[in-house]
Amino acid sequence: MTEPLFQRVAFIGIGLIGSSLARFLRREGMVGEIVACARRQETLDKVMELKLADRVTDDPVVAAKDADLVMIGTPVAAYAEIGRRIGPVLKPGAIVSDVGSVKQTVIRDLSPSLPAGVHFVPGHPVAGTEHSGPESGFADLFHDRWCILTPTAGTDPAAVAKISDMWTRAGMRVVEMDAEHHDKVLAVTSHLPHLIAYTIVGTATDLEETLRSEVIKFSAGGFRDFTRIAASDPVMWRDIFLNNREAVLEMLQRFSEDLSALQRAIRWGEGDKLEELFTRTRAIRRSIIEAKQA
């Protein structure tokens, strides 16, 4: 049994990521009490059924009061309102952290509401599956994945160290970077892939009825991998795109140019260009396998 890292942890929003962290903290005896907050009663019932929390509430104020760590895991568009509500009740010395996939707007939306003496450590554990909700979580989700922390100039180093320690114990490799850089990197590695997957699956759903049923039947040829990504939580992803607009649009522009070039090569039968690109992309796969992120 480890000495508890936090006496009381409040999860505001408890889906795949939050519930996985709750499971881990629990299993390792790293937390005294867990309070979970969600908007829907169904989620709260599920959390109690799975024994992920000691108490549940639909009121973030109730959850955040007296918590040593407030971990926010809602879609990012909800942060500003959550900040306004919990700001006044936060305990001095409390740490507020989050798991959102964008960081610049999160800092913009949350920071102004947090009183002096409360430490904000914006974070992003880069892990996940296509499933959502507290029933989808598991304690080992974070194992061997990366966690990015984006503390601002004024963030207390001791608070950053504590959050870093928590994710490290959960099996993550923790790295710090500034929020702007985070948003740019994630635009390529996560946001653009999701956007593309959503688009192609959408294109397929718009096909004539007969063709559409065959698309499902023969999806093993590549399509089904996209459907897995395009099954991710709709509201969470809506918010990500709206809150990382500039970086996503820039990457999308680059992608569209590259796609046009490939389209042209196919139209003109330029096999050498195709083979050259396909050989290059294969090498990247090898790098990912070597980096143990496959």
Next chain:
Amino acid sequence: MTEPLFQRVAFIGIGLIGSSLARFLRREGMVGEIVACARRQETLDKVMELKLADRVTDDPVVAAKDADLVMIGTPVAAYAEIGRRIGPVLKPGAIVSDVGSVKQTVIRDLSPSLPAGVHFVPGHPVAGTEHSGPESGFADLFHDRWCILTPTAGTDPAAVAKISDMWTRAGMRVVEMDAEHHDKVLAVTSHLPHLIAYTIVGTATDLEETLRSEVIKFSAGGFRDFTRIAASDPVMWRDIFLNNREAVLEMLQRFSEDLSALQRAIRWGEGDKLEELFTRTRAIRRSIIEAKQA
């Protein structure tokens, strides 16, 4: 032990698919003798080392002579030349089949070289992994996947039945359709997804050096799934795009229009449009899971 379905089977090109079929036929005692043909000595050595064939040769003529079934599994651009070479030595009553991912050009390229009395059954087992080469195959690759046969008007029904029987025993669900329809369906379910994956991975490799190493590190956010697809065999895929040009370009056009619409929604902050699409695409994933193709 089953009665052998074929006395002698020649594999011309023996990669992931061919070697998986060879393993299966072997295991079930469904074949008397297997002859494997490949261009590279390295491949032939691997085939012998893995005991996938009784004999190997780099000459398709030697392989096809006296074979009861000639199974072609090379990149599709090689078919015309293979047909010209093996046509004269094929045994009367022999069946020629293939596993290529496009069917119209395959029929166009191969049919003229096959003498009367030889039965051509164009086929496409829709199964695979991102790995290639005879060492990547496994006998259960076909289990619960679909196999599409695209016989032409003149094809002997008995030959079709025999190939259908073979794939069925290998665990596949076999369906017949015309070649043009096949190429259209596969353009959506397989060729477009590969094209998109190759493009996005290419876009990432063109990033500035520092960003690129981070893309590998943080690939777990979605990108790595694309790299898996974009690691598929370069020459095989070059040939697929060049040989299914019209259908691929048409689907690509639809995709590009849909992507532009999404881009516009992000630029103008139209969250409702994003959420609506993301909810629709999630439903398709459920259909695929229900169809047991996940």
